[in-house]
Amino acid sequence: MHDNNIRRIAIVGGGTAGWMTAAALSKLIKPDYCQIRLIESEDIGTVGVGEATIPQIQLFNKLLDLDENEFVRKTQGTFKLGIQFVNWKKIGHKYIHAFGEVGKDMEGVQFYHYWLKMLAQGKAEELDNYTIGGLASDRGKFMRPIDAGNSPLSNIAYAFHFDAGLYARFLREYSEARGVLRTEGKIVDTILRASDGFIESVQLASGERVEADFFIDCSGFRGLLIEQALNTGYEDWAHWLPCDRAWAVPCESVGEPTPYTRSTAHSAGWQWRIPLQHRIGNGHVFSSRFMSEDEACSILLNNLDGKPLAEPRLLKFVTGKRKKVWNKNCVAIGLASGFMEPLESTSLHLVQSTIARLMSFFPNKSFDQEDIDEFNRQTSFEVEKIRDFLILHYHATERNDSDFWNYCRTMSIPEDLTQKIEQFKKNGRIYRNNTEMFNELSWFEVMHGQGIHPRAYHPLVDRMSNDEIAKRLEGIRGVIEKSVDYMPTHAEFIAEHCKA
Numbered sequence: 001m002h003d004n005n006i007r008r009i010a011i012v013g014g015g016t017a018g019w020m021t022a023a024a025l026s027k028l029i030k031p032d033y034c035q036i037r038l039i040e041s042e043d044i045g046t047v048g049v050g051e052a053t054i055p056q057i058q059l060f061n062k063l064l065d066l067d068e069n070e071f072v073r074k075t076q077g078t079f080k081l082g083i084q085f086v087n088w089k090k091i092g093h094k095y096i097h098a099f100g101e102v103g104k105d106m107e108g109v110q111f112y113h114y115w116l117k118m119l120a121q122g123k124a125e126e127l128d129n130y131t132i133g134g135l136a137s138d139r140g141k142f143m144r145p146i147d148a149g150n151s152p153l154s155n156i157a158y159a160f161h162f163d164a165g166l167y168a169r170f171l172r173e174y175s176e177a178r179g180v181l182r183t184e185g186k187i188v189d190t191i192l193r194a195s196d197g198f199i200e201s202v203q204l205a206s207g208e209r210v211e212a213d214f215f216i217d218c219s220g221f222r223g224l225l226i227e228q229a230l231n232t233g234y235e236d237w238a239h240w241l242p243c244d245r246a247w248a249v250p251c252e253s254v255g256e257p258t259p260y261t262r263s264t265a266h267s268a269g270w271q272w273r274i275p276l277q278h279r280i281g282n283g284h285v286f287s288s289r290f291m292s293e294d295e296a297c298s299i300l301l302n303n304l305d306g307k308p309l310a311e312p313r314l315l316k317f318v319t320g321k322r323k324k325v326w327n328k329n330c331v332a333i334g335l336a337s338g339f340m341e342p343l344e345s346t347s348l349h350l351v352q353s354t355i356a357r358l359m360s361f362f363p364n365k366s367f368d369q370e371d372i373d374e375f376n377r378q379t380s381f382e383v384e385k386i387r388d389f390l391i392l393h394y395h396a397t398e399r400n401d402s403d404f405w406n407y408c409r410t411m412s413i414p415e416d417l418t419q420k421i422e423q424f425k426k427n428g429r430i431y432r433n434n435t436e437m438f439n440e441l442s443w444f445e446v447m448h449g450q451g452i453h454p455r456a457y458h459p460l461v462d463r464m465s466n467d468e469i470a471k472r473l474e475g476i477r478g479v480i481e482k483s484v485d486y487m488p489t490h491a492e493f494i495a496e497h498c499k500a
């Protein structure tokens with residue numbers, strides 16, 4: 001009988017996306033069922049800047065059965081409880097978007113509604129004091145959650161910072177041990193089947209031809225298969241997210257690593273600071289419409305903690321997404337599928353979620369078009385919701401000190417985002433849209449942090465007297481403070497468990 005199953009997969013590209021895909025597929029599909037081959041070119045290289053992640057990456061590590069301490073050690077990693085945003089609402093202001101719970105919900109109503117009421121009366125402290133991630137970030141503390149019943153220590157949400165190059169190497173070892181074949185070489189041509197335009201093979205500079213049933217394009221911005229061969233098209237979002245360049249440079253560490261990523265807004269973009277064990281990753285994301293490359297580079301170099309460890313590298317990008325992430329027998333993952341700046345550290349999450357979606361929609365050689373359409377619909381939904389969350393950071397600002405901020409503050413924004421902001425302003429409610437990635441608490445932390453204040457709070461808050469609310473808030477604050485007192489410093493935790 002004709003075998004209609006996919007028996008040969010070719011992954012084009014060995015950056016983080018390529019090796020994450022190879023690792024996950026090799027864990028789930030054995031080589032006697034399907035051969036997986038990865039082609040990469042050392043001459044071309046990878047983007048490989050420092051990476052910050054979000055807590056969902058723990059699921060990916062679990063899927064691979066990774067030992068977390070070994071993973072952190074081998075990637076010079078550190079832990080991350082959230083992102084600190086400096087100068088985003090206005091110069092001199094800062095807030096933390098911390099992972100995990102905010103306060104404790106009371107009588108079926110979210111904590112933040114009670115907090116908003118008390119804040120308006122001057123009876124509440126800063127939000128960080130009611131979130132374990134926020135306060136632990138402020139104090140440089142970290143530990144993994146422990147089984148401590150109702151205590152916030154049971155509920156510490158965290159992610160990682162790590163060196164992307166080391167991560168790719170780590171995943172390469174993992175994948176090769178599970179049968180992935182790696183080919184070093186430059187692809188110079190893609191051969192399409194005459195009958196239907198599906199990809200038949202790729203041609204290497206060495207003359208070798210690699211055939212496969214299914215191709216995964218992880219070739220980075222150039223989109224070697226999805227764009228250059230299949231002409232899929234690209235949706236450009238630069239009118240909402242005008243940054244299109246980044247200078248990246250690592251520098252020496254000074255002091256202990258912070259358990260959070262820092263994002264500092266400048267006059268035409270923002271700077272990331274990602275602490276690793278052996279260095280700090282830095283980059284200045286900016287808009288070339290509003291600032292020259294030279295000026296952006298000197299701003300970065302003038303705002304480093306320690307001495308730069310390399311020459312700054314310029315990366316150019318167009319924010320947006322491929323019109324179809326899956327086209328014919330090719331799925332694009334990573335930068336080949338589109339790009340959004342790392343403001344909320346979502347790129348690797350999108351790699352991971354596309355891999356998970358690919359497993360649910362795994363095809364046979366018939367490549368059912370309805371499945372492909374649904375895959376593309378779900379992928380678009382996911383990235384568009386993240387895009388709106390990023391736009392929020394730029395749009396909701398009081399900054400009027402540069403043309404860039406004047407543009408962002410006054411630009412038109414997507415309809416869904418307008419509705420979300422207006423609803424929040426009206427009565428403090430936030431609706432999570434089905435499976436959108438950022439939950440109500442993330443939206444709340446950023447909307448509040450950027451200076452959006454609702455005119456009302458949940459009416460059921462008024463069931464409780466002000467004294468009672470104040471007492472309960474104080475109780476929560478005290479428990480959070482005690483929990484953070486109990487935690488070791490981030491540096492102590494690393495030294496004990498995962499020092500490189």
Ligand code: FAD
Pocket residue numbers: 012013014015016017018039040041042044045046047048049050051052053164185186187188218219220221222224246248283315317333334335336342345346347348349
């Ligand atoms: P690449 O790293 O570009 O890899 C492409 C691969 O394709 C390489 O192996 C290359 O050799 C191969 N290739 C290309 N053409 C050919 C050819 N012709 N023949 C053979 N091989 C070929 N993500 C986060 O989650 N957190 C962050 O903090 C973060 N910060 C970022 C900052 C910047 C400025 C940028 C640009 C990205 C950032 N990202 C971040 C995104 C993250 O770096 C990427 O999503 C991730 O590294 C995946 O890249 P990739 O593997 O898709 O592409």
